[in-house]
Amino acid sequence: MKSVLIVSALLLSAAWPSQGFARDFGYEKFADAVRAVYGAGYGAITPFDDITSPADDPTRRGEGYPGQVWNFVSVPGRNHGLIYQHNDVYCPVPGGGPAPIIVGTTQFKNWLYRTEIGLTGDFTVTGATANDVVFKLSALDAKYINSFGVQILNVKRYYLPRNDLIDATRQATTACGPGFSYGLTTTLVGDVTITVAFQAGIDSGIMANIGQHIKLNLNLHSLAVRGGSDANPLLVFSEGPKIFAIRAEPLPLK
Amino acid sequence: MGPRRSLRSAILLVAACAAVAGCARVPALRSVVATHYAGYDQVLPASEALPNEKRYEYLPGNIAAFTLSAPRNLIAAASWSSESDYCSANIALSQLRARKQHPALVVHDFDLSLRRALHLQKAKADLQLEPNELEILRRVEIRITSPKEYVMQITPKPDFVASCLAAMAGRADAKRIRSILVGDVSVKVLFKDNVGPWEKTAVLNKLQTNLGVGFLTGTAQDLSASNVVFAARLGAVDRK
Numbered sequence: 001m002k003s004v005l006i007v008s009a010l011l012l013s014a015a016w017p018s019q020g021f022a023r024d025f026g027y028e029k030f031a032d033a034v035r036a037v038y039g040a041g042y043g044a045i046t047p048f049d050d051i052t053s054p055a056d057d058p059t060r061r062g063e064g065y066p067g068q069v070w071n072f073v074s075v076p077g078r079n080h081g082l083i084y085q086h087n088d089v090y091c092p093v094p095g096g097g098p099a100p101i102i103v104g105t106t107q108f109k110n111w112l113y114r115t116e117i118g119l120t121g122d123f124t125v126t127g128a129t130a131n132d133v134v135f136k137l138s139a140l141d142a143k144y145i146n147s148f149g150v151q152i153l154n155v156k157r158y159y160l161p162r163n164d165l166i167d168a169t170r171q172a173t174t175a176c177g178p179g180f181s182y183g184l185t186t187t188l189v190g191d192v193t194i195t196v197a198f199q200a201g202i203d204s205g206i207m208a209n210i211g212q213h214i215k216l217n218l219n220l221h222s223l224a225v226r227g228g229s230d231a232n233p234l235l236v237f238s239e240g241p242k243i244f245a246i247r248a249e250p251l252p253l254k
Numbered sequence: 255m256g257p258r259r260s261l262r263s264a265i266l267l268v269a270a271c272a273a274v275a276g277c278a279r280v281p282a283l284r285s286v287v288a289t290h291y292a293g294y295d296q297v298l299p300a301s302e303a304l305p306n307e308k309r310y311e312y313l314p315g316n317i318a319a320f321t322l323s324a325p326r327n328l329i330a331a332a333s334w335s336s337e338s339d340y341c342s343a344n345i346a347l348s349q350l351r352a353r354k355q356h357p358a359l360v361v362h363d364f365d366l367s368l369r370r371a372l373h374l375q376k377a378k379a380d381l382q383l384e385p386n387e388l389e390i391l392r393r394v395e396i397r398i399t400s401p402k403e404y405v406m407q408i409t410p411k412p413d414f415v416a417s418c419l420a421a422m423a424g425r426a427d428a429k430r431i432r433s434i435l436v437g438d439v440s441v442k443v444l445f446k447d448n449v450g451p452w453e454k455t456a457v458l459n460k461l462q463t464n465l466g467v468g469f470l471t472g473t474a475q476d477l478s479a480s481n482v483v484f485a486a487r488l489g490a491v492d493r494k
Binding site: 039040042101103105157159161162163164165186247254 | 304311323335338339340415479
């Protein structure tokens, strides 16, 4: 497993540059909002990730537990935020490591994204290029969208004291090798609802197609529910719990 | 307009200014903390209080790294962001004596706006052309109920993990949490009628930054958090 993870890490690092050219205005603003709500150092994670409940994963092999070592590419948000891009390359703490402290924290409600897209589908942000996207949707898709709302309820924060974090990341690095660049220090998990409001009169096929893109791009599993009205057609995705933001530090933790 | 009426308008104008907290200031939890809980600062992220967790991040006595997000000023408490690097004193909140504090209710009623006081009507078209953040707000209400203070005590004594203290030693951003405030916080925002969603979104985004809390769009916003640590008093690490 160790060698597979290392090879995956190397392949991933080679693959990142080609994905790094496009700016994602949706994620950039989301990352800024995450920082504003939860404080400096918290960054949005893309794509959102599933987390198993601690009861179903007593040895904490699944993704998202503090003390794990990960590979991320971090990119800045629009203002002061941070985005962690990942491809599920991580290594858990041998034996599970210490159980995280889990506390409820501020919920995150309905952020609307629209100002990035002009009525004709062009991006209105200074310096935008044809490669740029909003929540990974191209301008071609985005021109049909009136707004994009993210609501995250039942938000929990997973974290550990410093000594536990240092011990855990050291154990994980020893067990998994040097192919990892970050130690995961805090995870924010919540029930995510994404509401996409389309322009009136949108063709149902186009709407379904865009819904499929959103589902794939954001790593959602549930079926979209159609709602709203003819004048305000909506697609609603709802599922949880999802990891939507984290704090991470370059290894080794000191 | 006679002199008496002018004087009345001027008084109304001053009153309106006071009501909207200096005419231009957006209400913030930091100003509520500064006004009602002297010496306390806001800490982010907001966190539910855990009574029996000895490793809890915001325990009085803990040594923790914080980044100053916004400095204290005349009208607002500072805002500190926890870096989630900390050493626990290993004393659960339930082992400490809680002191009741007074609740707080701050209402900013924007119906008493400068323009209304001067009997000027601003057309909806004007708003769309030049959206004014304060003018689309009808009312912002910040309420803190059942606040309790937990402070460092002489006993029980802190039980730090030595390796943790060694890792934190010498860090310029390390602070000792001297006391915390735990309570129920709610924020409500009401918009005036006939305000477009994009103006609302812009204002909510700005308010969210100031409050450090999430928002719901629509005609009203409600945020409530129960049993949450909403402020802390931080001090130097070496000061016991």
